[in-house]
Amino acid sequence: MKKITLLLLTFCLAWPALAQSGEATAVPLRLKDVPDDHWAASAVYDLVRLGVTKGYPDGTFRGNKPINRFETAIFLSKLAKSLGGEDIKGEIKALRDQIADLKKPQGEMAVAGTYQGDWKMGNILSSAGAPRTGLADYRLVVKTAKELGEGADLKINLDTMDYGYYDDGSAAIPGRGLLASELFDIESNLKLDLSDWNLKAPVHLKLTYGPGPKQHAFDPTGAFSSEVGVTYLRPDTGIEARTKLFGAEVTTGYYSLQNRTLDLSGRINTSWLTGAISYKFDRFLLVRDFKVDLTGDYVSRGLLSTSDRSIKAKIDLLAPLGEKAQAQTTVGLGKSSSQMMVAGSVSLNDPWETGTVMMVRAAKVGSAYIDGRFAGEQFDLAGYDNFDRPLENGTVNFGGQLVQSVSDKVKLIGKGDVRLNGDFKYEGSRARATGQGGISYNLAPNVNFDAAYRVYQDKLSGDTSDLAAVGLLYRF
DSSP states (O other), X not given: OHHHHHHHHHHHHTTTOOOOOOOOOSSOOOOTTOOTTSTTHHXXXXXXXXXXXXXXXXXXXXXXXXXXXXXXXXHHHHHHHHTOHHHHHHHHHHHHHHHHHHHSOSSSOEEEEEEEEEEEEEOXXXXXXXXXXXXXXXXXXXXXXXXXXXXXXXXXXXXXXXXXXXXXXXXXXXTTOOIIIIIEEXXXXXXXXXXXXXOOSOEEEEEEEOOOOEEOOOOTTSXXXXXXXXXXXXXXXXXXXXEEETTEEEEEEEEEOTTTTTOOSXXXXXXXXXXXXXXXXXXXXXXXXXXEEEEEEEEEETTTOSSSEEEEEEEEEEEEOSSSEEEEEEEEEOSSGGGOEEEEEEEXXXXXXXXXXEEEEEEEEOTTSSOGGGTTTOTTTTOBOTTSOBOOTTEEEEEEEEEEESSSSEEEEEEEEEXXXXXXXXXXXXXXXXXXXXXXXXXXXXXXXXXXXXEEEETTTOOEEEEEEEEEEEEO
């Protein structure tokens, strides 16, 4: 620590020094513009003795001359060597380790999360007699984690989801549902070294307990129909293993889906066996870092049924289009076109350096892509739209999102989705359109104020509704 202190003090006093090559000398040079009575003479001649600098060839030091980065690099390198650079590196590393240890919670679990409160008004401009209703709701998310050792941890999460709205009748127990099985989820990670089994890469195990994705299923008020179907992404109960083989990332998992069907007996009503292989090509045709994911899913009744089952395969292609853009394509395979889906998206991350981030996407889902026998468990198989509502069979979907930064604290946010029937027509029971614009203002480092206005049209009923919302999001 003494050497570090000496390094900092010497550097501060002699910052203007010009770094020149040379060895430490017992007889210091006399510099023309650094007389013995100069206020920095002692520090300058200390550097001369150490061989860090000799001044300029004309015998001057030029202490008032600005120093560039190359000169600074040479200066610091010589100073570190003269003071024992390797020792200093070790002490700096030890100091960093001590600081890191201080930041870690001592014997306690780290806690973080968000609290969001919203105030909404529905059917503001409605003229069809729909109720004009106000609503205040909240959502609390608390996450806690603890390191259990090298490569092992435990995470416990609490998510109130839409319990802050009202009881929409979809809870496992009418009223508030099951606290333990719906609001809490648990995740544990463990890294296994299987080199003794000739497996070079470690195996990462992840065990999860959770209710699976949960939908906000109903709207008792009749004023917030665009909120129906909003899904809260939660983990299923199961185990996953991930490792690398021959340059590819291989993942396999088994999940029990009984919580999705709200069965309280604990029986495994529905099993989900999944596997994926992910490989990244350094170059594919004209594209660098081209990534291919192959996924297979086996869903069945009971533990592993060979008769009442659904088998799916999916291919994901991810292609960067330069440093600030990427394209993704997903193809869900099936025996016929009705059992297939195809989706694609293009994302731009501030391509014009104007603070603009945007994404557009489209998807066509076959009329039988989601197996009707498992529709309750795999309602989200085709993915989601921009409002976190799952895509449905027999639909064509177009959507996009735009985020424009106005300043460091203010962002304008717009998003929209249009759902057509399978014939690309805006008609029928599934056609709908949703558009929203809003603003997000960072009031403080941990507090955001958000305001938004949304318009929603349901083609089947012919109703058009709207809502306005303001809210505060607090991160802790």
